[in-house]
Amino acid sequence: MNIKDMHEGMKLDLELINSSGEKIGQTFISQVEEIVDDNSIIVAAPIHESRLMLIPSGTRVRIVFYHRKYGLIGVTGVIKLREKRENIVVLHVALNNDFDKIQRRQYFRLSCNLDSKYYLFKSEEIEKESAQKSEKDMKKSITRNISGSGACVLVEESIPKDSVIEVVLWLTRESTVKVVGKVIRSTLLEDPKGKRYELGLHFTKISHKDQEVLVKYIFEQQRLLLKNNLADKV
Incomplete structure (x- = not known):
């Protein structure tokens, strides 16, 4: 599994994590805006409670998405840049390429x-x-x-x-x-x-x-x- 399993327009969940990989706060909804290269993507900045979430550079994140062949996939990364493109704010994410299938015990009930x-x-x-x-x-x-x-x-x-x-x-x-x-x-x-x-x-x-x-x-x-x-x- 790697970045080639992602595509533009793919819906995903965005979680903020600490240095230990533990989730912090809410899960946000986003989507892939662009695949930049083998190690980075651009995603839409999420909106929560009618507010645009301006996640700062340097924030660690976990991205979760569904793959037809592999099921639920998770990958971690770091926000490198936030910018405005036309009518939306986007986040540049450097991925760690630790793509992994999420285990059953982690599934949402x-x-x-x-x-x-x-x-x-x-x-x-x-x-x-x-x-x-x-x-x-x-x-x-x-x-x-x-x-x-x-x-x-x-x-x-x-x-x-x-x-x-x-x-x-x-x-x-x-x-x-x-x-x-x-x-x-x-x-x-x-x-x-x-x-x-x-x-x-x-x-x-x-x-x-x-x-x-x-x-x-x-x-x-x-x-x-x-x-x-x-x-x-x-």
């Missing part, structure tokens, strides 16, 4: 309310994490939040901790992903419609294709939330 269905593995099926089942064996559920490594799912039956379930999740009407997860938490919720249980899942199996679809969905929804939050404050 997305609050949601998505239709899903699940299958509870029998004890003899757990080791294989697969089972001979039909559509009628699947039960309805609602997914409340999701990340690249886990999810929170609402079901209508008590499922003990350490159980293993398969979940099919509708991201959109046309797009689904299938995961296998271990129940790490099971909580009874009192509801006017009856008892429901909130399951905390840690994914133990997901195909590469579904992983990429899920990561892209979470990343795009995160950016949409940030954009809408900004628009509400303008």
Whole structure:
């Protein structure tokens, strides 16, 4: 992975970081305005709460973007110059060329309310994490939040901790992903419609294709939330 995986117009998240690489403050939305050379790019200065963020030269940053083949990619750099071009302010960023695929534990956890269905593995099926089942064996559920490594799912039956379930999740009407997860938490919720249980899942199996679809969905929804939050404050 390198700068050739980026292109003009690419949407990205811009994070300010300290000398230890730790994030400081908000995540900003920006985009690539120009690829200068193999080590530097120009990005649009972000706007936050209706204010143009005039990030000073010398500021360390992390840039995060989605790549169709590799998923979420992060790279660090330093702001070298800020200038005005026509109607926008841009930032010249010198990249460190430490492009790296972001690990699951770093994924944003997305609050949601998505239709899903699940299958509870029998004890003899757990080791294989697969089972001979039909559509009628699947039960309805609602997914409340999701990340690249886990999810929170609402079901209508008590499922003990350490159980293993398969979940099919509708991201959109046309797009689904299938995961296998271990129940790490099971909580009874009192509801006017009856008892429901909130399951905390840690994914133990997901195909590469579904992983990429899920990561892209979470990343795009995160950016949409940030954009809408900004628009509400303008």
